[in-house]
Amino acid sequence: MNFDLDQEHRELAGAAGEFLSASASPAAARAALEDGAALRPGRAELVKSGYATITVPASGGTVLQQAVVAEQAGRVLAGPSLVSFARAAVLLDGDPDRLAGLADGSLAVAVVDDGGPVLDAIGADTFLALRDRALVCGPGTVTAREPIDPTRGLGDVALGATTVLARDAAERWRRAERVGRAILAAEGLGAAARLLELSVEYAKQRHAFGRAIGSYQAVKHLLVDVYVEVEQLRSLVWWAAWAAGRAPGELPLAAAAAKAAAATTLELAAETAIQVHGGIGFTWEHDAHLYWRRAKVDRFLLGDDVAAFDEVARLAMGQVT
């Protein structure tokens, strides 16, 4: 066993982080919120970079590699989400034309879950959905919804005429969802880790009563609790992403655990960041609320935290050895 990123992963993270942070940022997210500015890096740039389609079979990349990139994307609130690409790559497996379209950017794909506005619907032209156990694909009409987190591109989707891509696709759909959960959790990890950095930095600089606020146990211990959660989330993300490629039997539990932990950890990190920053933490100009918005939305994507915890429990009770 070697449960650590390899050198290759670290280099990938470095390169992806450089690419993503060159265009995406909390400031870009704020601009999107203020006047609907385009997402950064945006679908076209993401596709062009190759980072969005690592798991398209032709690319030969792994979900773990995609997760490593997704963490970097989460750090800078990049949009659209790598979740949509990773799910599409699983769902379109065996459909070389559409996969090529996904990889060259000629198809802008979103995956339609039941019940509620759809992730990355805005700007998508091709929608994948599960209907009566069949995987269907087609155009759709998107009604944008007022965003909480503008980088998530949520809109209501009315599917147009669809083509059946696979008849009995429930199993594949679930796998795609689980891969999506791993990637979503990786984005959450990046966002939570970044919030922790911002909070620690502020706690070192800001003084009250003659010393840095981070020297007070009340503040210090809040930050430590976030640190512990973030590191545990990191472990679960790696496990889930690794399992997607190497241990499919572990993927259901690992993906549900990562999804659930991401939801609660990112929320904790965001709420703690606002608290530690005091007054400036809840101003429009500060970055904290942009991550907080991400937290409040992401917890409800790909099933909410409650559903993920429930699934963990069911799997734990059924899978005991």
Added chain:
Amino acid sequence: MNFDLDQEHRELAGAAGEFLSASASPAAARAALEDGAALRPGRAELVKSGYATITVPASGGTVLQQAVVAEQAGRVLAGPSLVSFARAAVLLDGDPDRLAGLADGSLAVAVVDDGGPVLDAIGADTFLALRDRALVCGPGTVTAREPIDPTRGLGDVALGATTVLARDAAERWRRAERVGRAILAAEGLGAAARLLELSVEYAKQRHAFGRAIGSYQAVKHLLVDVYVEVEQLRSLVWWAAWAAGRAPGELPLAAAAAKAAAATTLELAAETAIQVHGGIGFTWEHDAHLYWRRAKVDRFLLGDDVAAFDEVARLAMGQVT
């Protein structure tokens, strides 16, 4: 509105506290645990004092007065519980003979709830139960169970031949249960308040790294959180006990809220006390675990905390104006 104890209540608390603490104590609870020593003050003494039967109609006392005494009983882990007396007083209303027996000690009454060992069953000779909406009374066979908290006298009860006291008694049963919840919460309040005192005292005396541990925010804030909960519990107990006499329409919500708050507050106070006391807090010789035992048992009496929170929610959703 005057939401505060009256002078008369304060005097009652003082006198009852003096009587109860003369015989009951954590040490007595420890002795009961070690070698089955008798409960203190015990049923006979409690009856003789009159404090156990304040709400027997002939006594003319209020549930609020009973709650004031129950808080004192909780402080010293007195047994048996005033809950059993208060419930019996409601259930036997209109049955002067048995009420007289309750008040003069010739009947040792326990109230049998469904599902699980019965509070104060040990030493009881007369059992009240609800069977097919009828209130029944009779002897029973008690099988003692290994105690967590020995002062609760829990045993399995097999009812003998019963007499029907009232045919359609469901409403009365519920009222008795709610009065019982108010008194149980008052006992929990006393125990939690005492734990907080012990913890604060220790945190002032114990030094680490050159200063009292209570000066550290980590310890101080734990204790403040307990203080806030204890004071809120006190408010809910008073409200519920007052409502039992003066505002029957508010009793269901108030009693459920007090019961729920008592369960979580006493548990928090006990776990915090052990944590703040460090090593000695989890020794047999220290009093903390005797209160902790009370906490771990009481939360499951008269419905558990989960059921009480559920009831609060249902009432809140139904009773909104």
Added chain:
Amino acid sequence: MDFDDTPDEAVWRASVRAFLSRHRSVDDPRAWQAMLYDAGFVGVAWPVEAGGRGGTPMRQAIVDQEMARLGLPALINLIGIGMCGPTVLMHGSDRQKQRYLKRLLRADDLWCQLFSEPAAGSDLAGLRTRAVRDGGGDWRISGQKVWTTLAHLADYGILLARTDPDAPKHRGLTMFVVDMKAPGVTVRPLRQMNGDAHFNEVFLDDVPVPDAERLGEPGEGWRVALTTLMSERLSLGGGGTPIGPKPEAVARHVAEHIGALPADRQALARQQLGRAYVAALGARYTGYRRLSRLSRGELPGPEASAGKLSGTRSARDLTDLAVRVLGGDARVGTTPDGDRTWQNMQAVLPGMAIAGGSDQVLRNIIGERVLGLPAEPRVDKGADRR
């Protein structure tokens, strides 16, 4: 103990209720407050000579309860009534009381509170705004304040400034009444994370303030400020009014939506509602206990901060549930029929949790002043405050 109205209270409640049901609320918030004042419902417990009605705090509470029951709009000059007014009442000169208090109660003048600064939040006494005496014994104030509610509308503000930079931190402060229309006062709105601008930054550039507008003696500003802060605590959850949403409103909202959830989810929603609701009830009834003590003439103590501590937590959890029961719509800012109540509440609460003292500061206050735990060693005795 008695929750019921006394006969006197019952008569009062009936008259309040009768008046309020006869009179619709007025759109202009100043006119609304003036109408209520003229009806005798504002400043009920203030002394008559300060423009009040010389009644009991309980009478005021009854007015507040009846207004809440009818869902009537709150008074615009809340900061003035809750914090500035009591400070002027306690520490102002007769002339100041005469000049300001009745107009404050009628919302003829609006008031704000200029305490916090960019570098002095929790550590309020570390503030740097300077007031310097001129040759004639009057003052010039320069500095920057922040988080000032209503500053963009206010006519006056109470302002805490450093008048003696060489004195120990808590000794060199003085309180003033500042005319917000005076030259040198610049107000700039500050957007919160939900996009609204309820707060302001206030820049003071050599603002002239007559010595007659001092509140209390020079160097006594900290003691004066404590009056304000105590009043603030009581108004922030300390008196039983909820912070954030009314629990009943959340329960009603949940009741409307819970039927659409699967049974499992209903059980979980009820647990979350029950837990937060019990906390809210606990805070409310604890506030009533405080109110009862105040009615007997006791001063609000540090324990009033407990209401804010638990109130912000239950408000958060209640609001979280209110958002969750929206289902898929919880992911976006408005429901299909345009309702943004709960999403907006969710985004406002983090700010409310910090205004009026962070949880950390409030816990220190309760731990030290109520439980008697020792304070931490202080390292800021000789810090530079220039």
Added chain:
Amino acid sequence: MDFDDTPDEAVWRASVRAFLSRHRSVDDPRAWQAMLYDAGFVGVAWPVEAGGRGGTPMRQAIVDQEMARLGLPALINLIGIGMCGPTVLMHGSDRQKQRYLKRLLRADDLWCQLFSEPAAGSDLAGLRTRAVRDGGGDWRISGQKVWTTLAHLADYGILLARTDPDAPKHRGLTMFVVDMKAPGVTVRPLRQMNGDAHFNEVFLDDVPVPDAERLGEPGEGWRVALTTLMSERLSLGGGGTPIGPKPEAVARHVAEHIGALPADRQALARQQLGRAYVAALGARYTGYRRLSRLSRGELPGPEASAGKLSGTRSARDLTDLAVRVLGGDARVGTTPDGDRTWQNMQAVLPGMAIAGGSDQVLRNIIGERVLGLPAEPRVDKGADRR
């Protein structure tokens, strides 16, 4: 990254599994450990010259995993292997290593750790047990230790004592190996809240200790103790092994009982299980990450304490659920069929949460040494430690 065994690890795992399934466990705990030692399964990663096998930490982890999988009893000399041994290995003389380590691994000698004192818990360096040099250069130790696991059975202990009361608190300490059968050593069992006596008080009355049994230089005891504490942290949840119950065991127990609950309660039980289970998985896989770094030769860092922080919390919540699903029997100490597993676990966990450092101390360590937050001002520089 690869969770799978390397070919070498797979061979090792197969041979461990084969051996363990052929050999039943032995009732006598010393004999059981000796048998495992002789089979090559104890001290796998220790150097050969110290009686170990010169293998990788991963090989040891595989042995531990296989033993846990088969539910085999733990080794009796865990404190010795986890804490005392590594300290002797790092700081002992050749003679000490020769004399003690192999016998420790075989449980020929049992070991305990004599650090905590009644007045020195979290603030370990404030300890008062004194070691005084006699004319011949050897030592006499007097004082009182507490919370000493296994002291009543132990042959040896490592003991931290103050040798220079005039030096600053962390500088005047020295570490020794103490013969627990020496004159002047009195062991008194200490009952825990669940009634068991896993801990002891140890009274030392002028106990003679040869200078050759010093570990490290005089005055260097604190540095030596850090080795021990670091090893302790890794053994308490830091390496991925759960604190308290195995999550799988709780899940199995809940699965057996959940069917008897109403549907609403099942949903709530699953939420509680799911939340605590995710926390336990997070702690486990984070432990695996640490183990992987150790296998590359890195030293255990302060972040290993995180495993204990979250591990005790999820252990508490898992155990709470395990008790709750007992229904009415949750109110009493045993189930009708005499099972007291979960009630006992519930009563043991508060002690496990404190042993090895309180949450507060662990958070300080992580906050300061991992996150780089500033320490609090210290006030104990000149405190009396006589």
